[in-house]
Amino acid sequence: MTTQIHHCKECVDLLGEYIEGTLSPERAKALEDHLSTCPPCITFVRTYRATRKLCRHALATEMPKELMTSLTSFLGKHVPGFPCTKSETAAPSLATTADSGPKKV
Numbered sequence: 001m002t003t004q005i006h007h008c009k010e011c012v013d014l015l016g017e018y019i020e021g022t023l024s025p026e027r028a029k030a031l032e033d034h035l036s037t038c039p040p041c042i043t044f045v046r047t048y049r050a051t052r053k054l055c056r057h058a059l060a061t062e063m064p065k066e067l068m069t070s071l072t073s074f075l076g077k078h079v080p081g082f083p084c085t086k087s088e089t090a091a092p093s094l095a096t097t098a099d100s101g102p103k104k105v
């Protein structure tokens with residue numbers, strides 16, 4: 001079974017279902033796997049969860065694609081490397097160096 005997620009977009013697509021609890025266990029696992037190796041997506045989830053906290057009920061009944069879109073574009077501007085479309089084999093160490101940008105030569 002190949003259920004791995006290699007694209008952040010797919011991750012974002014699944015995130016709504018994941019949070020709603022409608023995602024199949026297999027896909028949820030794949031999503032979690034991706035999240036554990038993708039700092040930009042971790043940031044996205046944090047943002048998403050924080051937002052959900054604010055309007056929990058609304059999100060529970062309705063999947064706001066506009067919100068997802070705006071969050072994604074926000075992260076695209078503020079998170080270096082987001083979205084990451086490359087499949088990553090090695091675990092990136094960006095999580096602890098979120099504040100320091102990539103060094104340009």
Ligand SMILES: [Zn+2]
Nearest residue numbers: 008011038041
């Ligand atoms: Zn990702």
